[in-house]
Amino acid sequence: xxxxxxxxxxxxxxxxxxxxxxxxxxxxxxxxxxxxxxxxxxxxxxxxxxxxxxxxxxxxxxxxxxxxxxxxxxxxxxxxxxxxxxxxxxxxxxxxxxxxxxxxxxxxxxxxxxxxxxxxxxxxxxxxxxxxxxxxxxxxxxxxxxxxxxxxxxxxxxxxxxxxxxxxxxxxxxxxxxxxxxxxxxxxxxxxxxxxxxxxxxxxxxxxxxxxxxxxxxxxxxxxxxxxxxxxxxxxxxxxxxxxxxxxxxxxxxxxxxxxxxxxxxxxxxxxxxxxxxxxxxxxxxxxxxxxxxxxxxxxxxxxxxxxxxxxxxxxxxxxxxxxxxxxxxxxxxxxxxxxxxxxxxxxxxxxxxxxxxxxxxxxxxxxxxxxxxxxxxxxxxxxxxxxxxxxxxxxxxxxxxxxxxxxxxxxxxxxxxxxxxxxxxxxxxxxxxxxxxxxxxxxxxxxxxxxxxxxxxxxxxxxxxxxxxxxxxxxxxxxxxxxxxxxxxxxxxxxxxxxxxxxxxxxxxxxxxxxxxxxxxxxxxxxxxxxxxxxxxxxxxxxxxxxxxxxxxxxxxxxxxxxxxxxxxxxxxxxxxxx
Amino acid sequence: xxxxxxxxxxxxxxxxxxxxxxxxxxxxxxxxxxxxxxxxxxxxxxxxxxxxxxxxxxxxxxxxxxxxxxxxxxxxxxxxxxxxxxxxxxxxxxxxxxxxxxxxxxxxxxxxxxxxxxxxxxxxxxxxxxxxxxxxxxxxxxxxxxxxxxxxxxxxxxxxxxxxxxxxxxxxxxxxxxxxxxxxxxxxxxxxxxxxxxxxxxxxxxxxxxxxxxxxxxxxxxxxxxxxxxxxxxxxxxxxxxxxxxxxxxxxxxxxxxxxxxxxxxxxxxxx
Numbered sequence: 095x096x097x098x099x100x101x102x103x104x105x106x107x108x109x110x111x112x113x114x115x116x117x118x119x120x121x122x123x124x125x126x127x128x129x130x131x132x133x134x135x136x137x138x139x140x141x142x143x144x145x146x147x148x149x150x151x152x153x154x155x156x157x158x159x160x161x162x163x164x165x166x167x168x169x170x171x172x173x174x175x176x177x178x179x180x181x182x183x184x185x186x187x188x189x190x191x192x193x194x195x196x197x198x199x200x201x202x203x204x205x206x207x208x209x210x211x212x213x214x215x216x217x218x219x220x221x222x223x224x225x226x227x228x229x230x231x232x233x234x235x236x237x238x239x240x241x242x243x244x245x246x247x248x249x250x251x252x253x254x255x256x257x258x259x260x261x262x263x264x265x266x267x268x269x270x271x272x273x274x275x276x277x278x279x280x281x282x283x284x285x286x287x288x289x290x291x292x293x294x295x296x297x298x299x300x301x302x303x304x305x306x307x308x309x310x311x312x313x314x315x316x317x318x319x320x321x322x323x324x325x326x327x328x329x330x331x332x333x334x335x336x337x338x339x340x341x342x343x344x345x346x347x348x349x350x351x352x353x354x355x356x357x358x359x360x361x362x363x364x365x366x367x368x369x370x371x372x373x374x375x376x377x378x379x380x381x382x383x384x385x386x387x388x389x390x391x392x393x394x395x396x397x398x399x400x401x402x403x404x405x406x407x408x409x410x411x412x413x414x415x416x417x418x419x420x421x422x423x424x425x426x427x428x429x430x431x432x433x434x435x436x437x438x439x440x441x442x443x444x445x446x447x448x449x450x451x452x453x454x455x456x457x458x459x460x461x462x463x464x465x466x467x468x469x470x471x472x473x474x475x476x477x478x479x480x481x482x483x484x485x486x487x488x489x490x491x492x493x494x495x496x497x498x499x500x501x502x503x504x505x506x507x508x509x510x511x512x513x514x515x516x517x518x519x520x521x522x523x524x525x526x527x528x529x530x531x532x533x534x535x536x537x538x539x540x541x542x543x544x545x546x547x548x549x550x551x552x553x554x555x556x557x558x559x560x561x562x563x564x565x566x567x568x569x570x571x572x573x574x575x576x577x578x579x580x581x582x583x584x585x586x587x588x589x590x591x592x593x594x595x596x597x598x599x600x601x602x603x604x605x606x607x608x609x610x611x612x613x614x615x616x617x618x619x620x621x622x623x624x625x626x627x628x629x630x631x632x633x634x635x636x637x638x639x640x641x642x643x644x645x646x647x648x649x650x651x652x653x654x655x656x657x658x659x660x661x662x663x664x665x666x667x668x669x670x671x672x673x674x
Numbered sequence: 675x676x677x678x679x680x681x682x683x684x685x686x687x688x689x690x691x692x693x694x695x696x697x698x699x700x701x702x703x704x705x706x707x708x709x710x711x712x713x714x715x716x717x718x719x720x721x722x723x724x725x726x727x728x729x730x731x732x733x734x735x736x737x738x739x740x741x742x743x744x745x746x747x748x749x750x751x752x753x754x755x756x757x758x759x760x761x762x763x764x765x766x767x768x769x770x771x772x773x774x775x776x777x778x779x780x781x782x783x784x785x786x787x788x789x790x791x792x793x794x795x796x797x798x799x800x801x802x803x804x805x806x807x808x809x810x811x812x813x814x815x816x817x818x819x820x821x822x823x824x825x826x827x828x829x830x831x832x833x834x835x836x837x838x839x840x841x842x843x844x845x846x847x848x849x850x851x852x853x854x855x856x857x858x859x860x861x862x863x864x865x866x867x868x869x870x871x872x873x874x875x876x877x878x879x880x881x882x883x884x885x886x887x888x889x890x891x892x893x894x895x896x897x898x899x900x901x902x903x904x905x906x907x908x909x910x911x912x913x914x915x916x917x918x919x920x921x922x923x924x925x926x927x928x929x930x931x932x933x934x935x936x937x938x939x940x941x942x943x944x945x946x
Binding site: 183184187257258265270355356360361362395398399400401402404427428429432433437440444447448450455457458459460461464475476480484486490491492493498560563564565567569571572573654656659660 | 716717718719726728729732733736737740743744747748750751754755758759760764766767768769770771772773774777778781782785786789790792793796797799800803804820872873874876878880881883884885886887889890891892894895896909910911912913914915916917918919
């Protein structure tokens with residue numbers, strides 16, 4: 095692989111740190127060579143530019159989000175009243191399996207570490223590209239081919255995989271789930287898994303080796319910090335999933351009996367391996383969005399982040415603990431050490447709480463402007479809190495016994511995923527759209543969309559919690575009128591339509607804003623981090639000059655010299671105004 | 675000069691937090707005291723076994739704790755949103771403070787203590803719920819399969835079947851009449867041994883506040899001490915294939931006398 099070295103390193107070795115900004119020494123040949131690259135469709139097919147790949151990832155992930163959302167709507171209509179049979183039982187099984195698979199494997203993860211991180215991590219650390227640009231392109235194409243293979247399951251004889259997105263053995267073996275659909279599902283997960291691993295390698299290497307001069311690890315923006323931790327978690331977790339899938343494939347086709355109890359295998363092994371990936375995966379999904387939240391709140395509060403180092407340690411702690419909690423998904427197996435997994439799961443609430451208080455501390459006595467990105471972040475925090483609280487309840491084995499595999503759990507994880515993927519994801523896109531396109535998204539539809547989303551999300555999760563407590567199991571295709579689930583389910587379905595309206599407004603907003611551009615300028619939000627220092631969209635190698643980096647918000651420091659960040663508790667501050 | 679200003683603002687900052695904190699604690703705790711004579715059920719089943727009632731107690735306690743934490747944090751968020759929103763035309767620069775060691779310490783240590791307390795109560799309840807008697811009054815082996823249930827009533831030593839209830843043949847012909855109904859005695863200890871013939875199933879009775887996987891290759895054992903007579907619907911909760919939705923059963927809890935006579939009437943002909 096070609097390693098791109100930051101071409102400005104040698105320039106800055108002089109007196110670079112004393113000026114306010116540094117012009118990068120341009121290699122005209124390189125610059126020329128890059129512009130001579132292909133344009134149009136060829137550019138999207140052949141580019142190794144992290145920005146092009148990042149946009150490809152984001153758009154692809156959003157397409158799968160829309161497809162998976164449509165599947166969810168079919169499920170919701172089927173469940174909106176007792177004894178409805180819009181789809182057959184088998185089709186229903188395919189739908190919830192593929193809805194979960196697309197949302198988790200193809201949307202929520204890839205849009206964060208493949209899309210937003212790909213685009214903004216190099217920019218935030220002042221690098222010209224990812225460390226391994228060609229590997230980065232390979233990641234995307236593996237992801238795209240894996241994704242297409244997964245949805246192609248619907249074309250297979252016998253249909254797509256239909257054993258739930260968790261694929262529990264032995265239901266997922268060749269005897270109980272024969273056919274091509276499940277094989278395509280396994281193959282798809284292998285390909286997208288490798289794509290994630292390569293992206294993890296790329297992100298971690300980029301941040302460790304390609305940071306701009308002056309950017310020590312304690313000056314790296316929190317979003318990028320979170321992506322480093324996510325990258326490391328990917329490297330810990332995804333190989334385990336890959337191994338589990340290979341063994342499942344061997345059971346299906348090569349006559350092994352790894353998960354087959356009748357021949358001495360251990361079905362529980364699948365659950366252990368799957369969740370050893372699956373619980374770190376939860377944080378692989380959520381940490382990027384915590385990062386986005388942590389970027390947006392200081393910018394719109396016009397303040398530095400409260401407790402920067404606490405935030406970093408909280409993230410690292412969450413990641414560390416997350417590798418030791420997998421069996422809290424398996425409390426009802428009766429085969430795991432309950433107190434240990436319960437305690438470690440509880441402990442995750444502590445660093446998560448620290449994050450919440452740091453966000454509040456950042457807003458505290460700030461001057462908060464509620465543009466669309468900030469508004470979505472408030473939705474994120476307010477909605478996520480309930481998911482965090484019910485998460486603590488589910489970490490208690492006795493409470494889990496009462497609610498496991500019911501809609502209480504469905505409510506809990508949709509609660510957190512709605513919070514980070516919908517509020518966090520849409521808010522993040524509103525925040526960075528101007529940088530990536532040079533155009534602003536319209537504020538009014540964004541704000542109307544927010545309220546539809548906010549009402550819709552509560553309208554879905556609250557009845558779901560109630561249904562779970564009344565004993566409605568997940569993954570049932572229908573229910574009878576005597577079970578009294580009808581009214582609550584109808585409210586859920588109607589609320590889900592509000593989310594559809596919100597998403598439709600977002601798509602329309604993107605199209606209108608691209609067709610009738612309102613120019614954004616380089617730094618429309620008064621942003622703090624390096625991506626706001628370059629042009630919108632950035633040039634092919636990202637920066638023509640870099641500011642002096644003395645804190646975690648270099649662009650703020652240069653735009654607000656009277657209020658620049660105090661470095662080293664103010665002791666080393668060589669500020670003319672301080673001397674007067 | 676800048677530094678001195680920051681310190682002064684910090685002092686005011688703490689005062690502010692203390693003031694708001696007092697108000698918030700009042701609003702968070704008030705509903706708890708107001709309802710202390712009648713703790714709300716938080717929509718859960720109060721439970722029809724002693725194990726379920728222990729879980730219910732824990733659940734309500736957790737909800738009260740969650741309510742206090744939730745109201746406190748939501749109030750802080752909403753306070754920040756309304757109090758510190760930027761007014762039109764306000765271009766003033768907010769104080770650029772970015773840390774406060776003591777408050778950061780507090781919001782690390784208090785959540786830590788909170789979860790340790792929750793853990794303490796969890797372990798106590800867990801030991802009650804998971805306790806298995808060595809001398810139960812009744813032993814039942816429940817076998818889950820695609821897609822039905824078999825209830826085998828064992829003799830006192832647990833090694834031979836004296837009666838069987840069997841439901842659903844897996845052919846997809848399901849109706850409420852084919853839902854197997856198992857009788858169990860009220861006020862006695864029932865030890866259940868749970869097995870699966872094929873894939874992972876979930877034994878779940880909502881009003882028992884309890885579920886447990888039935889798995890191939892791993893046998894589970896648990897106790898039920900039913901306190902109220904009645905009919906309790908149950909079903910499979912772990913997705914197990916195409917007729918998962920229909921994989922239901924019922925538990926009929928009756929007095930020990932009625933149970934004995936029911937058992938006798940069934941033990942003569944253990945049908946399959």
